[in-house]
Amino acid sequence: MHTMWKGTISFGLVNIPIKLHAATENKDIKLRQLHQECKSPIEYKKRCPVCDREVDHEEIVKAYEYAKNKFVVLDEEDLQALKKEQEDKAVEIMDFVKLEEIDPIYFERSYFMSPNEGGSKAYGLLRKALEDTGKIGIAKIIIRSKEQLAVVRVYQNTLLMETIHFPDEVRNVQEVPNVPEDIQLSKKELSTAVTLIDQLTAQFEPEKYKDDYRTALLDLIDAKRNNEEVTTAKDRPKPDNVTDLMEALEKSLEKTKGAKKKTTKRKTAPKTKKKTS
Template identity: 70%
Template sequence: MHTMWKGTISFGLVNIPVKMHAATENKDIKLRQLHKKCKTPIKYEKTCPNCDEDVKSEDIVKAYEYAKNKFVILDDEELEALKKEQEDKAVEIIDFVQLEEIDPVYFEKSYYLSPNDGGSKAYALLREALTDSGKIGIAKMMIRSKEQLAVIRVYKEAIVVETIHYPDEVRAVSDVPNVPDQEAVGQKELDTAKLLIDQLTTKFEPEKYKDDYRTALMELIEAKKNNEEVEVGKENKEKPDNVVNLMDALQESLNRAKSDKPKSTKPKNKTTGKKTAKTKSPVKKKKATS
């Protein structure tokens, strides 16, 4: 299992070196977008609409838009220093609460914790203390450049970190449109609804719940593949470098200039000069006569 973070969990004077691993994985089936005409995968490139050119990663800076089209530029060094400052801090459990006190709307993502070198005994101590007390820990930690509020609890034999939203990240229920006020409900309808709930009440067994859409989609894909209903896409053609484009344009311009230039020889120039002299002489004579 891939280690995505290493650090220390502490409560009181107890420090536990731990490694963190993602507890869940996204199993969505990712579909590519192809050009209908030639079945080539579509590319998404970063471009600047002002300069009308492709932008490389090294030419991109991060910024915060504090007003319309007004930005504060943040250097990578500044962000990295801030991130390092927070990551170097041990993850300290600041409170212990009952799990039932936290509404599920706050929960975000789960991670497993495993003991790092020399941390097995302290890890087991925290696990047993949490289990016996029936409490969970509340802590703050840095994950992927963001300070997270987190719950530390026991799941089966492992300690789990559950990231939870800050209160200002959970939208107010009062902002939800068209939520009805308290309305009178008939007792007969209420009793029938409660009876239905009782009949459908069972023990939670997560293994019996399946993603029917994902299963059906994979079956459709396999059926098409077995029937050889497949398309072979063409490889993306690399876009020529701007320098190459410029050189091509210059060479083409040079070639056109050469082909458009009138071909002339020295004898023709002399002949032209004589003709000019002949045409000028009668004019002079005419002026003299007048």
């Protein structure tokens, strides 16, 4: 299983070297966009609208837009230094709470935690302590250049870290439009609804729920492949030597135009007339 983060997590004076592994995976079927005419994959290029040209990766900087078209440019060196400063800190469990105290709206992504070298005993200690107390730990961690709030809990004999949203990342429910206030309901209506819920109540068995759309889409793709309803993208046309030469000449002209403006014209000496005898 791929390790996507490794470091140390602590509670009190106990330090546990750990590794994080993604606990879930996205199984969405990715569809490419093709040009209908020639069935070639569409490209997306980064272009500067002011300079009217494609921009290389080396020419791009990061910035924060604090007002319309007003930016604070952030150097990559500063960002990397800030990231390293935070990543070098041990992840500390700040509090222990009950799982049921956290509304599911806060939960984001799950990661399996495995002990790194020399961390098995401390790992087992935290796991057993969480099991016996029925509590989960609250910590903060830097993942992919973003500080995350996270919970540490036990899942099937394995420690699990689950990132959760900060409170200011959860939108105010009061802003949801058209939510009805108190609605007058008859006893019969409510009783019927409760009875229906009771009849449909079952134990949660995740294995019985399937992604029907993904299955149907894969069946459709397989059927088209079996019927040879496939297409092959055409090879990208290679520029000939004349095109390459013209591009090189045009770029050279652009560079020399700026240089010519900076240089002064050379003064030429006046020509002397020859004497006739």
